[in-house]
Amino acid sequence: MVGGGQLARMTHEAGIPLGVRFKLLSDTPRDSAALVAGEVVVGDHRDLDTLREFARGCDVITFDHEHVPLEHLRALRAEGVAVRPGPEALAHAQDKGVMRARLTELGVPCPRHRLVADPADVTRFAQEGDGYPVILKTVRGGYDGKGVWFVRSEADAAEPFRAGVPVLAEEKVDFRRELAANVVRSPSGQAVAYPVVESVQVAGVCDTVIAPAPDLAPELALRAQELALRVARELDVVGHLAVELFEVAGADGEPAILVNELAMRPHNSGHWTQDGAVTSQFANHVRAVLDLPLGDPRPRARWTVMANVLGGDYPDMYQAYLHCMARDPGLKIHMYGKDVKPGRKVGHVNTYGDELADVRDRARHAAGYLRGTITE
Template structure:
């Protein structure tokens, strides 16, 4: 379920969890038929190996996916898909384009004995397919929708026998009557980028909770430490040496928490994140964005 999107979609459908309309595509004819049914454009995904926008395409017709469809045909004949280094004999996942309001995520933890805990629903902000900001909790979220999304996350964790932390990524939408609704986009059965805010913004971080769950210890409180916590992802830029930049930002904003991962700096690569908590959401977002932009080299003051 964590590694294969087709397996995940089939299981969620069986559980009655709301998901985007989807189809298993193994040929051009399959893709054309699905496009006629749900309308173009649509989203096409490789079942395995995709992340941060990789292995995902928005296609306006079969010609936009010619190379992937050729790879599926070759994989079925014993070949491989060179782009992703993984066989594509199982075909592709096609999904209807969702007209969503914003993206949300629910982080849940479950232990082998069945104890489970869920953090507040958060808003995730994407830029070019990469999560660049997380707002905890999601601002102005309908309480009933938050409750239903949290209940679904807990149910998925229980039905799939999850041990540890799992993130459920959602689209916030509207139903036929205009009421708030949601669709499950992805599952990530691990500590997740959408939960990095918990290191500084929650009584129990996702990493501590993951260990508690794996060891079947009592789970910790998921209560927030502040009214708001904003997490900003630090992406690599043109400046590989970050130490002086890091020192400057620590002095500029002593209340901000910095987490760099020790990765080699490459443009667009996630190399760390910042957390900042408080009562003024707009101020927190501005401070987090400034720090991320400064670390990336987008701004120099």
């Protein structure tokens, strides 16, 4: 696996019961997965020679992130390395402009959008619709709210262009809530779909995920799953695909969905599956890239809630564990071994049960206590 973050850490964990030998290319020896993986190579994923040396002896290469240069992946594949997902698929996760163009070609519903050249062009884009505000995104490199701007005027629009990469303008969507459809697809074409979830964002960062999404019409949930499976097939995704969605009011007033983002790797909106699904997203990603039969994606409980633990004040983690575990014996804690920085994702908790209000309160309390924002 290329990338040493928490996604690699949890993918490694999922491969252990299968006896999978897991080799890691990490930026530093202190990255989350590098702390636990048995075979770690420290190197730059942007360097082709480093990637070539890393790939020696590997049956398949997969990814913790989507930032490996596509030309390097094409070179590896030409030399006989199995790269999953492949560079043609990953192009749609690396470049939002490419992604929007392809989804539009496929007839997939998306927000109104186009590439813009400068702040004056942003104003023209705004005037083509309902005016300001609009959303600006750098086409490459953004995540967790980074590389995204909420722009109210032409004067506000200058900052995104300073990054020196193309800028995508999108209409500001009046959405009811954010959803995510997570699917997994193998090279042989087998695919599974997890229940559609609600993803609650705070300051551009995922805070809470509720599985399944409450009060989601069954026909809309089915439509979202079918859309995600179709995108995975059309883009030839191998492994886990997260399709982030907006739930909106359609032209007829009925609920509808628009695609916001794609991620071709395990995803924050699927962390609930570790404890809430028969087969987790991480286990199914391992199975998919090795072309093994995929596991059952069905939920184990009526409701599962995942809450992210963000960096805060940790005076005594052992005491925090004592409190959280004693208060809620059913709580599942997943910490990533990362240095704590304000607002950084350092772990998550999962809770599950039959009553949504109770399950949600338990998750939020534990995440808040581990962060230090709740003290009792």
